[in-house]
Amino acid sequence: MQRLSEQILAHAGGLPEGTPVSAKSLLHLGNRAAVDQALSRLAERGELIRAGRGVYLRPVTSRFGTRSPSVEQAVEAxxxxxxxxxxSSGAAAANTLGLTTQVPVRSVYLTSGRTRKMKLGKQVVELRHAPRWQLALANRPAGEAVRALAWLGPEKAEAALLALKRKLPQTTFNELVAAAPQLPTWLARSVGKAAHG
Structure with a gap:
């Protein structure tokens, strides 16, 4: 019979790149204490990467050596x-939409879960709890616009909305306008002005 650590590695090996492994997903292999210990030992040996509390990732091996999975894949998984x-955070969304030339230095993501940090090799990814309205239209272009506008704030929102109205496809801008009731008053007012102005 295979040892528990070998079973865990075989399970992790069958998962897509960047998929996190947690003790709860391995309880079919053994009891919780044994699984926790095996995960910890595998991380110490470098066979798994400890990304955060109770979250482990399989390193990606290529002809150039081993590396951490991509941030996007790990966050998605x-x-x-x-x-x-x-x-993605408002700063990243604003950069993607061309509303700022600033490139975020740190990897920050907004989450409906608790605020925490995840380590992927030497890179630290910050997951910040965000209000529901900032997570509206999650991975859609209109959702990116909402987060970018929230990051820019009330002073710059109207000018940014006029730029977005020119840049975004009409359907995406209409989606943003339709989401206005979910947004805070200052942003809903700016969206209304841009839509009807």
Missing amino acids: LASQRGEVIV
């Missing part, structure tokens, strides 16, 4: 595993 909404 974590979101589906935990049932959370996890989206």
